[in-house]
Amino acid sequence: DAKTTQPNSMESNEEEPVHLPCNHSTISGTDYIHWYRQLPSQGPEYVIHGLTSNVNNRMASLAIAEDRKSSTLILHRATLRDAAVYYCILRDPRNAGKSTFGDGTTLTVKP
Amino acid sequence: DGGITQSPKYLFRKEGQNVTLSCEQNLNHDAMYWYRQDPGQGLRLIYYSQIVNDFQKGDIAEGYSVSREKKESFPLTVTSAQKNPTAFYLCASTVQGAWAEAFFGQGTRLTVV
Numbered sequence: 001d002a003k004t005t006q007p008n009s010m011e012s013n014e015e016e017p018v019h020l021p022c023n024h025s026t027i028s029g030t031d032y033i034h035w036y037r038q039l040p041s042q043g044p045e046y047v048i049h050g051l052t053s054n055v056n057n058r059m060a061s062l063a064i065a066e067d068r069k070s071s072t073l074i075l076h077r078a079t080l081r082d083a084a085v086y087y088c089i090l091r092d093p094r095n096a097g098k099s100t101f102g103d104g105t106t107l108t109v110k111p
Numbered sequence: 112d113g114g115i116t117q118s119p120k121y122l123f124r125k126e127g128q129n130v131t132l133s134c135e136q137n138l139n140h141d142a143m144y145w146y147r148q149d150p151g152q153g154l155r156l157i158y159y160s161q162i163v164n165d166f167q168k169g170d171i172a173e174g175y176s177v178s179r180e181k182k183e184s185f186p187l188t189v190t191s192a193q194k195n196p197t198a199f200y201l202c203a204s205t206v207q208g209a210w211a212e213a214f215f216g217q218g219t220r221l222t223v224v
Contacts, residue, residue, distance in 0.1 A: 032209045043201050043215030044154070051210070087153065091209035097142060097159035097167065099213075104153055 004088045009106045012078045020073040020105055022088030027068050032091045035062065035073045037084040038104070044087065047073065083109045113138045117202050117216035123224050124189070124196070132187045132219045134202035140214070141207050143185035147171060148199040148218075157200075160185055161207065189221065197223045 005023040012018040024033065032051050036044040048055055048062045050071070055062040061074040075082055087104040115136040124130045134143065142161045146154040156169030160179040174193025179185055185204075189196045200219045205211040 030209070034213075036213070041199070041218070041220075043203070043217050044213075045215070046212040049210060049212070091211075093209040096205075096207070096209040096211070097144065097161055098156065098169065100156070100170075101146070101154035103151075 003100060004090060004102050006086070006088055006102060006105045008103065009108065011108045011110060012075075012082075014080060014109055014111050015077050018075040018078045018082070018107065018109075020075075020086050020088075020107065021070065022072070023070045024088070024090055025069045027090060028092065029068075030093050032093075033062070033064060033068075033071050034089050034091055034099070035060070036087045036089070036101075037082075038087065039084050047086070049091075078107075078109045080109050080111060083107055115202060115204050115214050115216045117200075117219050119219060120217065122219055122221045124221060126223055127191045129188055129190050130196075130221065132189070132200055132202075132221070134185045134187065134216060135183055136185075136204045136214070137183060138204055138214060139182070140204035141182070142205045142211075143179070144203040144205075144213070145169075145175070145177065145185070145187045146201040146203065148201060154201060157187065196221055 034049040035047040038044040050062045063072045085104040118133045144159040145157040158177045160166035176188045202216045203213045205213045
């Protein structure tokens with residue numbers, strides 16, 4: 001199974017953009033890249049996903065490298081409510097049930 | 112409102128007892144999943160089911176059992192064979208497809224006393 005690597009922690013100031021990186025050098029050509037975030041003692045929440053092209057939604061943007069070996073989740077203006085653990089995972093269409101969550105990146109947002 | 116519900120939120124179990132965690136969804140999703148989360152760590156897959164009456168082991172299935180008799184329900188039993196069951200358990204569901212967004216429940220925190 002393809003694995004992802006993320007920094008353990010990152011800090012940001014409120015109202016500034018945040019770029020959360022994810023490396024997935026063993027990604028296969030058909031793996032989808034998903035991002036979730038989790039607040040303490042809650043279930044993860046979907047943020048965004050993509051395959052090859054960059055994606056935007058109301059929560060964030062996803063920038064995918066041309067070779068797909070890395071991606072970046074972009075929060076355009078961090079708020080205190082964005083403080084969470086962010087997970088980057090890969091989903092393989094051949095076995096979508098076996099997605100692996102790493103330890104994620106803990107984002108701290110400073111007022 | 113559609114969603115995925117886990118119960119109970121907190122559960123205490125004596126050593127040597129089996130306990131069953133409930134997970135129900137009304138999203139009409141085919142696939143359901145169980146994860147375990149230990150403090151400061153990510154989610155680890157216990158079992159998953161992509162269709163009724165079928166399920167597969169995940170990475171840490173030992174000491175756990177599941178059933179999928181109805182599309183809406185995917186209960187997890189933590190058996191006495193699970194050596195260290197104290198953890199936060201999360202249930203999720205999706206439609207079929209690797210592009211599909213996963214919906215998570217709010218979790219059950221199990222403590223062995």
